[in-house]
Amino acid sequence: MRESLKFYIDGTWVDPTEPKRWEIINPATEQPVGVINLGDESDVDIAVAAARQAFRSYGRTSRNERIELLESIIAAYQLRSKDLAEAITDEMGAPSPMALNQHALIGYVHLWTALEALRTYKFEELRGATWVMHEPVGVCALITPWNWPINQVAAKVAPALACGCTMVLKPSEYSPFSAQIWTEVMHAAGVPAGVFNLVHGDGPTVGAALSSHPDVDMVSFTGSTRAGVEVARNAAPTVKRVHQELGGKSANIILEDADIAEAVVAGVKAVTHNSGQSCNAPSRMLVPASKMAEAVIAARAAADSIKAGDPRSGADIGPVVSKVQYERIQRLIEQGISEGATLVAGGPGRPEGIDRGYFVRPTVFANVTNDMAIAREEIFGPVLSILGYEDVEDAIEIANDSPYGLAGYIQGKDPKVIADIAARLRTGQVVINHPQPDPRAPFGGYKQSGNGREWGDLAFEGFLEIKAMLGHPPRDAQEVEAHADALESAK
Known part of the structure; x- marks a missing residue:
């Protein structure tokens, strides 16, 4: 029997404020395969506060610091691929070869893709005489489903980390054990305290508390269109950014x-x-x-x-x-x-x-x-x-x-x-004509299939704010030259 009775908040495993057991059923046998605790609004408050505090420093890290962090995560992740596959088979029934060679592998692919995008991404550029900065959006609530559990966790966490955001993850209560192992990978890789936090829970309680929280700057949600509508409603009073990858009938x-x-x-x-x-x-x-x-x-x-x-x-x-x-x-x-x-x-x-x-x-x-x-x-x-x-x-x-x-x-x-x-x-x-998947291809939909995009460098856009700096003085010789050229062309 698997157990995931603690949450990961501010770099440590902590007990829930009010423990509430939730049994995980193996869908192949209809028998219990483990148990978790579900959180509530108080746990969300503690996790969001940790993420908000951590953002003060992590939001100002350099590209190289974040590159080193992703490299460390990738190394730690590769050591746990088989553990992840076993958990995915237990919790959502994926055949063992598929769990290892697709479900677990895709987590590595998203991490690697985010790392490669981070190496060359233009976080700032000169447009005319104005510097345009792309800065981390802040504290992100990441709410993920059970059908491709590690795929959706990695597709959100990897670009969020690459962009300098901090986060609270709420995985599906039907597939919590792969998220538990993912969190152990984050800890082993040395992710700074408070940058990544995990709270188990259901949508109406923890999901709603995250999407409505005034100190959460952005919600990234994958799930049904019905649930996505509720996330957007909860987020509306605080006018936070909402990124949704919802249903389809392709x-x-x-x-x-x-x-x-x-x-x-x-x-x-x-x-x-x-x-x-x-x-x-x-x-x-x-x-x-x-x-x-x-x-x-x-x-x-x-x-x-x-x-x-x-x-x-x-x-x-x-x-x-x-x-x-x-x-x-x-x-x-x-x-x-x-x-x-x-x-x-x-x-x-x-x-x-x-x-x-x-x-x-x-x-x-x-x-x-x-x-x-x-x-x-x-x-x-x-x-x-x-x-x-x-x-x-x-x-x-x-x-x-x-x-x-x-x-x-x-x-x-x-x-x-x-x-x-x-x-x-x-x-x-x-x-x-059914080509091979491309991890750099943006993934997301029109209409009631959602908004925003995941995968590849375009996934970064959901985790970045845009700041225009008019009259910003050049900081080095290269910027002096670029600034002079821009002013000349604007005449």
């Missing part, structure tokens, strides 16, 4: 010239990856109406080949994270059937031969229309909806007919057609 447009079988198989695998628990999953597959029958055959075979089971048994996918999530997915599968979509593969209930755990059958619906619940709602499970379209204009209209705009996918061969479609999709990312 369209995957398979063009007429694509290899239909190959494209459909790739699409099914992308949707079921991580048991469907990815906000950018291509969960609406758009195929030419004339090729619907061909798509159905390929999708059925692909879904039936995906093995769900014990995360340590070599299965392709594990369970979904919780009973609540399992029941919601089952309800939406039943609704898809009742609304008249054609069930191609999977369906309600657990996979054959599995009698416990929150396992969902890889499920495919065909002949879906864009007004059905399974085409509108973010299911967050291994469930694919296939919609037919008449021509490219129809496909673009269907793809954009969604409250979400996180990602769009295109599979085809004609680069001119692909470029035109990509330019017209109202999404933060467009993924063409």
Whole structure:
């Protein structure tokens, strides 16, 4: 049994002000795997005060000091990769190879990417005769979900540290143990006291206290659109910056010239990856109406080949994270059937031969229309909806007919057609023919998928304020020359 009963505040492990036990359930076995304490407003006050005090010095550190710190964190992180993978499998059910080679690895990738961006990032520049400074925003509240637990922690903590911010992390109460190990990495790496703080808790208590706290300058939240709205409401009275990465219902447009079988198989695998628990999953597959029958055959075979089971048994996918999530997915599968979509593969209930755990059958619906619940709602499970379209204009209209705009996918061969479609999709990312992930590519969405961007150097912008310094005197020979040139060009 794992335990995480203390919080990490001001460089030490401390007891909660009012301990409240919360049991963590292994989603593959439905049995307890550990316990944590949940915090409250008092714990948030203490952690924010520590971060505010630490910002006085950390906010003024040099680029080189922060480079050295990130290098130290990376070294400490690499020593704990296997521990992180084990925790992720226990708490959210990721298959063991995936937990190590994707979930744990992505934390290292985000740290390394932030380090490389920090080496060359322009924190100040001369514009005309004015110096423009990019300074750390201050104390940040980082609220992260359970589906890619270390990915989202690293995608927030790494750029925040690189920019000179201090922070309080509230990880999901469903995936706390990977965050515990991450915190141990921060401590081992020598992160200064108060710069990084951890408070466990739920959204309505700790999340709300952080997002409304008057001494928090910025909130970075990843989660559902519903919860994101609440974060924004809580933050509004203090007019703090709110950065949100929310839900998605991404369209995957398979063009007429694509290899239909190959494209459909790739699409099914992308949707079921991580048991469907990815906000950018291509969960609406758009195929030419004339090729619907061909798509159905390929999708059925692909879904039936995906093995769900014990995360340590070599299965392709594990369970979904919780009973609540399992029941919601089952309800939406039943609704898809009742609304008249054609069930191609999977369906309600657990996979054959599995009698416990929150396992969902890889499920495919065909002949879906864009007004059905399974085409509108973010299911967050291994469930694919296939919609037919008449021509490219129809496909673009269907793809954009969604409250979400996180990602769009295109599979085809004609680069001119692909470029035109990509330019017209109202999404933060467009993924063409399933390339390898790029950690430098900005990640975030349009519409109700959120605001701001994570990943790479553009992630820094959320953690920086902009200050214009008019009439600032040059400080060295290089600035004297640049200043003279600017004044001359302004004449």
